[in-house]
Amino acid sequence: MNEFDYVIVGAGSAGCVLADRLSANPRHRVCLIEAGPPDSSALIHTPLGVIGLIGSKTYNWCFDTEPQAQLDQRKLFWPRGKTLGGSSSINAMVYIRGHARDYDDWANQGNPGWSHDDLLPLFKAHENNERGPSRSHGTGGPLNVADVRDPNPLSQVFIEAAKQAGLPYNPDFNGVEQEGVGLYQVTQKDGRRWSSARAFLENARSRPNLTVLTGAHATRVLMEGKRAVGIEVVVQNGQKRHLSAQREVVLCGGAVNSPQLLMLSGIGPRKELEQHGIKVVHELPGVGQNLQDHLDMTVMIRDRSKRAFGLALSFVPRAIAALFRYIFGRRGMLASNVAEGGGFAKLSKDSERPDIQFHFLPSFLKDHGRKLVPGYGCTLHVCQLRPKSRGYIGLKSADPMAAPLIQPNYLEHPDDRAALIASVRLARRIFASPAFATTNGGETEPGSAAQSDEAILADIRKRAETIYHPVGTCKMGPDAMAVVDAQLRVHGIEGLRVADASIMPTLIGGNTNAPAMVIGEMAARMMLQQNQPAAMDMSQAA
Structure with missing residues (x-):
């Protein structure tokens, strides 16, 4: 078993930010897991290459929904990034944050610290906006934002x-x-895509305390009672490998993969788990529910x-x-x-x-x-921008390599x-x-x-088709159907958080890539603040 302090599942928009921030402290042993390959394709880095990535099963999960009753029983194609950078490596690079009131809604639903005024400094800190600094924009950050x-x-x-x-x-x-x-402004630099991997992970990868595993498919969260202690992965040769997390496991797989992994690990709605013969570790009815998409x-x-x-x-x-x-x-x-x-x-x-x-x-x-x-x-x-229809993510099988059940219930x-x-x-x-x-x-x-x-x-x-913005399936909040609290900690489980677009209680009015990166930033700051006393003790002991 390989031992780390933090294990992050999913090197997408949020996961790359989290890996960078946590590994900035050399005392933290951080492991970042990605099921897909490295982001080495020229199609990823050439902006117009997005056309060639849309159907690529190498860099794209290429999911399909269940037949949609209101859409002539069609199964809709759901592309999701499967490489370093996740969907930020295959998207159209549009830089949009959403409307200020979208975030105020989150805070008003019982999530302190998530209002627009709370998050704006984080958005600005991420930016290197080529137009220059302003009341709304920052410069000097790792995420390059440019005009077309x-x-x-x-x-x-x-x-x-x-x-x-x-x-x-x-x-x-x-x-x-x-x-x-x-x-639109775009996440590009010098005419090249500037994904979350390029912005946050590229420089961090040289740190000896950060391990990045590609071609590693997470199959379940390892539990000791009601505490997450690591991740089981299947690597490229089909062998299982256990990765120990001494402090925390963080799921950053997005609105599809994060709830799927929770359910495969026995955390979710009892009926769904028992239907597939999965032992219930912790009943959490909101896992996979509240699915929203544009x-x-x-x-x-x-x-x-x-x-x-x-x-x-x-x-x-x-x-x-x-x-x-x-x-x-x-x-x-x-x-x-x-x-x-x-x-x-x-x-x-x-x-x-x-x-x-x-x-x-x-x-x-x-x-x-x-x-x-x-x-x-x-x-x-x-x-x-704000659909009232709600769907869910479920399981088609207890096989962790199988695609999940996606039911958006559009219209x-x-x-x-x-x-x-x-x-x-x-x-x-x-x-x-x-x-x-x-x-x-x-x-x-x-x-x-x-x-x-x-x-x-x-x-x-x-x-009608998706415009690629699924959220909400590990909802943040204090209510009975919430999956995580305002600190992104999974309700009822120690040492486990979710940090990706799945935690959004409601859809924001716009593209979801930039907000997902800020969710990763928020998670990192919460985790570092929580573990600050431990870090000080280690420093004094040294």
Whole structure:
């Protein structure tokens, strides 16, 4: 058995932050476990390479949901990162924190220390924002945040069209006000992806007190009574290995893998565990429950200006030129995150904060990019930010190598259906604005036949997909269905915490990567503060 002070499961957005912070003290022996391989692929570090990563089972868990009753019984594809950096190594690099009131909601639900005012200094401390320091942004931090280097001209057309449709321009969605449209900032540096692994883990890996294990699949938390004492992993050759944690085990596997590992370890709803013959170590009914995700819908038009990224012979010269421009200057199309422009909008004048989010792509995009569409086109994604539908993560099997059961229950609540219908209508208004007059060659999806609410809803059922923001399955709080407390400690278990997007009580209004990193930061600070007296005693003993 290998002995450490801390064992962290999952080298994703939160896990890399936690490993860096804990190992900064040379007295702490830290082990970081990742089921996937190292982040060595050129596709990871080249921003446009995200297209090639979406279906890669090497760097992506490639999960599928259960059939969705409200989506024509379709199984939806759920990509999740499976490499150093986790989903921050395969995402679209959009840097968004969410609305300030989202975090105040968490604090008001019985989670002291998690308000926006509490977390803003952490967001700023992470940042090296290339725009410079401000009331809302920091510089000098490990996470590089940059403007898109060479946005496609159609991204600017989208902004002008949205303004013509009545939306305000917003140069900074992470500033004082979130509502409006503009260009996103991205987690990139010098035209390359700047994942959590690049930002927090790369320099930390040289520390002799940090062990990083890739190709190590965690199969259960090792328990002594009601205390977590380590992790069992299966390494690449199929052998089991036990890793001892003298102080704490921290699960950073995300909203899918963290609850799965808890249940495989006998911690979770009794009925679910007994159904699969798993001995109940600690009954915790909230494990896997409260699943929330942003369901996304698209409107697509043909681009008759041919300025988009296209699948056509006429695009080949541009593609070749773009390759050379990237090789010799890290600029141009390959430095694009594709989702360059976007924004946030309210569906009602009574809304206190934006209800929906846009991601504009100067390209056609179907089925997460897994289906090629010939020609030139534009895609406008729109997702509802605060869905009322709730799902759950369960087990399909007691086999730890099997995929979990994912049941999001999309559109179960009728309000969610109404919000997406209204969102599609707003997206159409944007494409119908004068700014798109010389570009818009006709709508391809949903298509001119879908005009009534019923027809739009039928198209939503046929085509809607995740925009990759599952949260909530190890909810933080003091109530009976909470899994962790405000210190991220698993209720009823000693020496075990969860630190990832699964602890969010409710979805934030935006992309979840930056908040997940701050959750890792919060966990580290809580753990270091808790163990400070022990560290002082060790220092005095030395």
